[in-house]
Amino acid sequence: MRTIQAVLILLLLASLALAASDSPPPDLLGFFTPPPQYANDFGAYKSPLVFADGHAVKAAADWQDRRQEILKTWHELMGPWPTLLEKPRLEYVESVRRENFTQHRIRLETAANQMAAGYLLVPEGEPPFPAVLVVFYDPETSIGIGKAEFRDFAYQLSRREFVTLAIGSPGGDAWKPDSGGARCQPLSFLGYVAANCHTALSQLTCVDRKRIGVVGHSYGGKWAMFASCLYDRFAAAAWSDPGIVFDESRPNVNYWEPWYLGDQPGVKRKPGVPSRDNPRTGPYKTMIETGHDLHELHALMAPRPLLISGGSEDPPSRWRALNHTVAVNRLLGYTNRVAMTNRAEHNPSAESNEQIYLFFQSTLGRPAAR
Numbered sequence: 001m002r003t004i005q006a007v008l009i010l011l012l013l014a015s016l017a018l019a020a021s022d023s024p025p026p027d028l029l030g031f032f033t034p035p036p037q038y039a040n041d042f043g044a045y046k047s048p049l050v051f052a053d054g055h056a057v058k059a060a061a062d063w064q065d066r067r068q069e070i071l072k073t074w075h076e077l078m079g080p081w082p083t084l085l086e087k088p089r090l091e092y093v094e095s096v097r098r099e100n101f102t103q104h105r106i107r108l109e110t111a112a113n114q115m116a117a118g119y120l121l122v123p124e125g126e127p128p129f130p131a132v133l134v135v136f137y138d139p140e141t142s143i144g145i146g147k148a149e150f151r152d153f154a155y156q157l158s159r160r161e162f163v164t165l166a167i168g169s170p171g172g173d174a175w176k177p178d179s180g181g182a183r184c185q186p187l188s189f190l191g192y193v194a195a196n197c198h199t200a201l202s203q204l205t206c207v208d209r210k211r212i213g214v215v216g217h218s219y220g221g222k223w224a225m226f227a228s229c230l231y232d233r234f235a236a237a238a239w240s241d242p243g244i245v246f247d248e249s250r251p252n253v254n255y256w257e258p259w260y261l262g263d264q265p266g267v268k269r270k271p272g273v274p275s276r277d278n279p280r281t282g283p284y285k286t287m288i289e290t291g292h293d294l295h296e297l298h299a300l301m302a303p304r305p306l307l308i309s310g311g312s313e314d315p316p317s318r319w320r321a322l323n324h325t326v327a328v329n330r331l332l333g334y335t336n337r338v339a340m341t342n343r344a345e346h347n348p349s350a351e352s353n354e355q356i357y358l359f360f361q362s363t364l365g366r367p368a369a370r
Helices: 002-016 026-032 060-078 153-159 186-202 219-230 282-289 295-299 316-332 350-363
Strands: 090-098 101-111 114-123 129-135 163-167 207-217 236-240 306-310 338-342
Touching: 026 338, 026 350, 060 186, 060 219, 060 282, 060 295, 060 316, 090 114, 101 163, 101 186, 114 153, 129 153, 129 186, 129 219, 153 163, 153 207, 153 350, 163 186, 186 207, 186 219, 207 219, 207 350, 219 236, 219 295, 236 350, 295 316, 306 316, 306 350, 316 338, 338 350
Parallel strands: 129 163, 129 207, 207 236, 236 306, 306 338
Antiparallel strands: 090 101, 101 114, 114 163
């Protein structure tokens, strides 16, 4: 019975990426293969295909048990999620026409008794549409009315016939997020918020609930990573230069901060890279001491398609971590499910963003034929 359940769950995960192809469009194909110097290089990371007791995952049917073990371990480290919302409240505040879509200013229930301001962009045409959740410090930047350049993912995707939902930090302050009393780490809580946003999108008649992705840059990239890895109903994900593994040589890969994974009640540390005088705290400290790293979460994406839009924090050498997720996909019978593009700068560019849009077009598809 357990084997049958594992197979059924694997089939469900595969169906969530129903628009994905093992033959990506030519403009993206080369990004699904690591540079030769990193091919088959798994670095010092522990294989996610080995159970905690040391025995190996030998067949696809075994993976679901290992997947659940990883998920359970990380939730135990970070703290449990509150109960997911069954029907998040959605309030429409104002609607305006922009180009080929309608922009709705909304308020959305993202946690119990917590309403978040955001924007829902709905394109013209025949639904149902694929959809993408766009997460960042503020929702205005994501719809193209903020100050930062090349972070307008929601605006650009809706122009390309995606429904998009743009939201910002819970409570409006990424450094002091309003978790509503949740007992999990702030970064895990962001994943919980995203899961409720997915539910809200899936309940819209204009959205194809099987074709919902998530994207974010930097802080938003971390958010998108934890959302898509911890909540397997996201059909595809793109993470723009979040720092996809722990790396204390890079100050911006700052998972140690209390607003991410370093929150420890009663203990305060100065912002910045951990040191003898400013030691690690919270679950981050435990993760480092027990040999956990984010590649374990990446593996939870399989077989759903994943794109890392790498910049200064995620150079090509990050393939050492990504090769582990490639190996999981290979075990499950999938190829071309993990891709990474690269640029020199942390900030997105027109080229790197076009690659993200093409990725979602190829994995989530265009509006379904009626």
